[in-house]
Amino acid sequence: MADLSAAKKTPLYDLHVELGGTLVDFAGYALPVRYPAGIMTEHLHCREQASLFDVSHMGQALLIGPDHETTARALEALTPSAFTKLGLGRMRYSVLLNEDGGIIDDFIVTRPEDPALDGTLMLVVNGACKEGDYAHLEAKLPQDVTLTPLPNKALIAIQGPKAVDALARHSTKADALTFMSHTTDVIDGIEVVISRCGYTGEDGFELSCDEADAERLARLLLNEPEVEVAGLGARDSLRLESGLCLYGHDLDTNTDPAEADLSWAIQKRRREEGGFPGEARILKGLSEGPSRIRVGLSILGKAPAREGAEILDMDGNAIGVVTSGGFAPSLQQPIAMGYVTPAFAQAGCKVQLQVRKRLLEAEVAAMPFVPQRYVRKP
Amino acid sequence: MSTYYSEDHEWISVEGDIATIGITDYAQSQLGDVVFVELPEVGASMSQGDEAAVVESVKAASEVYAPIDGEVTEVNEGLEEDPSKVNSDAEGDAWFLKMKVGDAGQLEGLMDADAYKAFVAEQE
Numbered sequence: 001m002a003d004l005s006a007a008k009k010t011p012l013y014d015l016h017v018e019l020g021g022t023l024v025d026f027a028g029y030a031l032p033v034r035y036p037a038g039i040m041t042e043h044l045h046c047r048e049q050a051s052l053f054d055v056s057h058m059g060q061a062l063l064i065g066p067d068h069e070t071t072a073r074a075l076e077a078l079t080p081s082a083f084t085k086l087g088l089g090r091m092r093y094s095v096l097l098n099e100d101g102g103i104i105d106d107f108i109v110t111r112p113e114d115p116a117l118d119g120t121l122m123l124v125v126n127g128a129c130k131e132g133d134y135a136h137l138e139a140k141l142p143q144d145v146t147l148t149p150l151p152n153k154a155l156i157a158i159q160g161p162k163a164v165d166a167l168a169r170h171s172t173k174a175d176a177l178t179f180m181s182h183t184t185d186v187i188d189g190i191e192v193v194i195s196r197c198g199y200t201g202e203d204g205f206e207l208s209c210d211e212a213d214a215e216r217l218a219r220l221l222l223n224e225p226e227v228e229v230a231g232l233g234a235r236d237s238l239r240l241e242s243g244l245c246l247y248g249h250d251l252d253t254n255t256d257p258a259e260a261d262l263s264w265a266i267q268k269r270r271r272e273e274g275g276f277p278g279e280a281r282i283l284k285g286l287s288e289g290p291s292r293i294r295v296g297l298s299i300l301g302k303a304p305a306r307e308g309a310e311i312l313d314m315d316g317n318a319i320g321v322v323t324s325g326g327f328a329p330s331l332q333q334p335i336a337m338g339y340v341t342p343a344f345a346q347a348g349c350k351v352q353l354q355v356r357k358r359l360l361e362a363e364v365a366a367m368p369f370v371p372q373r374y375v376r377k378p
Numbered sequence: 379m380s381t382y383y384s385e386d387h388e389w390i391s392v393e394g395d396i397a398t399i400g401i402t403d404y405a406q407s408q409l410g411d412v413v414f415v416e417l418p419e420v421g422a423s424m425s426q427g428d429e430a431a432v433v434e435s436v437k438a439a440s441e442v443y444a445p446i447d448g449e450v451t452e453v454n455e456g457l458e459e460d461p462s463k464v465n466s467d468a469e470g471d472a473w474f475l476k477m478k479v480g481d482a483g484q485l486e487g488l489m490d491a492d493a494y495k496a497f498v499a500e501q502e
Binding site: 033039233236237304306326327334 | 411
């Protein structure tokens with residue numbers, strides 16, 4: 001058993017133990033990598049029904065300024081995304097950039113639905129990065145915009161095609177939300193911020209509430225017939241199948257958003273106006289193509305390639321490296337993602353992966369590997 | 379036939395001068411769903427502690443070490459077809475390899491079933 005004496009506990013720690021979770025230290029928290037059902041079963045259940053994940057290790061914080069324009073502009077100075085026109089109750093994926101345009105973290109920015117909260121943006125950042133993110137923001141924000149971390153909030157994700165059915169029995173507002181929008185509601189007396197988002201490629205929700213209420217909220221959802229508990233292992237294989245980046249693996253401070261194939265997070269106005277850290281490098285990457293780019297890899301055969309495996313061309317020359325790799329339960333084959341030189345970035349391009357002493361045959365693949373099923377209503 | 383266990387969670391069952399080697403039920407329960415097993419070449423000779431095979435679960439790759447010196451005489455090709463056998467029958471059908479025992483004296487340094495049970499209890 002891993003030594004978890006130094007790890008922090010999330011508000012759902014006792015529940016994880018009760019449900020037989022195999023706990024590991026993840027981002028400094030004792031979190032379940034899997035439950036007795038196993039990663040394969042948990043993964044497939046999420047794709048078919050609905051799964052509940054504890055993501056309370058992630059950092060939740062508020063940016064508060066005098067008005068939306070001021071707060072949005074302050075954040076735009078640190079990221080390549082556009083926030084000034086973000087609608088009430090809408091959310092956006094973005095990245096926090098260092099001076100070289102490298103990615104400090106990827107995160108979700110939400111503009112509250114309540115007009116009374118004008119000037120506030122809600123942030124959800126990676127657990128392992130939160131302290132660094134907060135220090136960076138505090139150092140860079142103008143004086144009239146302040147950062148307020150919310151360390152006493154829990155975050156529960158419920159993901160999968162039936163997540164909406166399960167949640168709709170507790171919140172009449174859930175079904176009306178579209179992908180990347182949020183609302184607030186009271187569920188069994190618990191105040192909950194409900195966001196229709198997630199990181200599995202499935203439809204689903206993330207629910208933020210006070211830590212004292214988290215276990216009760218989780219149990220309410222787990223009592224729904226569609227919902228089973230799932231761990232970080234399934235979350236990782238789900239996001240990999242969905243072609244989504246994992247910070248610290250597919251993204252780091254040396255990687256810019258053009259290389260990471262996250263150019264969709266850089267809205268048109270920002271490309272035209274610039275004004276973000278590392279602008280020269282990123283805009284050059286967008287117009288001329290970056291010197292390396294993130295691709296999907298579909299592996300022929302059954303042996304998986306893991307992070308760090310070298311990517312070779314068919315003549316054996318090194319062309320890149322795998323940043324995430326594993327077995328895809330939905331596809332019953334190994335998949336990976338990694339960075340290659342642009343000449344090898346087209347789908348269908350044949351490559352080899354060096355795994356231990358063997359060379360595995362692989363092919364550059366379009367991502368997502370499994371179609372995303374977000375709910376985008378007109 | 380005698381069965382021995384290593385601290386790396388391999389079992390080794392010896393009959394005459396042939397040893398059958400696999401991973402323990404405890405080891406498979408720690409690994410989770412096994413999706414691939416990489417086996418050595420027949421004829422390979424190994425020393426105690428050498429990497430003999432690799433087990434890949436959904437999440438990670440784990441090495442299997444040779445518990446004693448020997449030469450590989452047979453590998454379990456059935457595991458290539460159905461690696462999940464490692465989860466369902468780790469100490470039976472899902473053996474990994476057989477080897478000709480190189481140094482029977484090394485078996486004395488391994489654990490018997492009771493000692494291994496106590497060793498696992500300590501790990502919990």
